[in-house]
Amino acid sequence: MLRVVLDTNVLVSATITQGKQFEFLELAKLGKIKIVTSPSIVEEFKEVISREKFGFSKEQVSVAIKQILEIAEIVIP
Numbered sequence: 001m002l003r004v005v006l007d008t009n010v011l012v013s014a015t016i017t018q019g020k021q022f023e024f025l026e027l028a029k030l031g032k033i034k035i036v037t038s039p040s041i042v043e044e045f046k047e048v049i050s051r052e053k054f055g056f057s058k059e060q061v062s063v064a065i066k067q068i069l070e071i072a073e074i075v076i077p
Contacts, residue, residue, distance in 0.1 A: 003034045003073075008044045011037075015049060015064050028071040035072040042068070 006014070006024055014021035027033045042065065048054075050061050 001032075001034050003036050004028075005036050006041075008041060008048055011041070011045045011068065012048055012054075016054060025068075025071065035068070036075055037068070037072045038075055038077050040077075042074070 004024060006021075010021045010024065013019065014025050024033065024035065028035045045068070046061060046065055049056055049064060050058075056064070
């Protein structure tokens with residue numbers, strides 16, 4: 001299975017739009033690829049997606065992180 005590391009920018013884009021980056025999440029949900037991430041990427045994603053300009057509530061941020069963690073493999077680099 002193809003393993004893919006998505007940086008914070010891709011994760012943010014996948015969360016706020018239904019574009020090409022979103023397809024990575026869909027492929028992972030279908031088991032066609034494996035998203036690999038680290039605690040530091042998840043933390044940076046949380047920090048960025050929590051910015052006021054994105055307009056997400058704390059609950060929406062928590063849901064987004066939970067969804068990523070459900071389909072991702074966490075590794076310690």
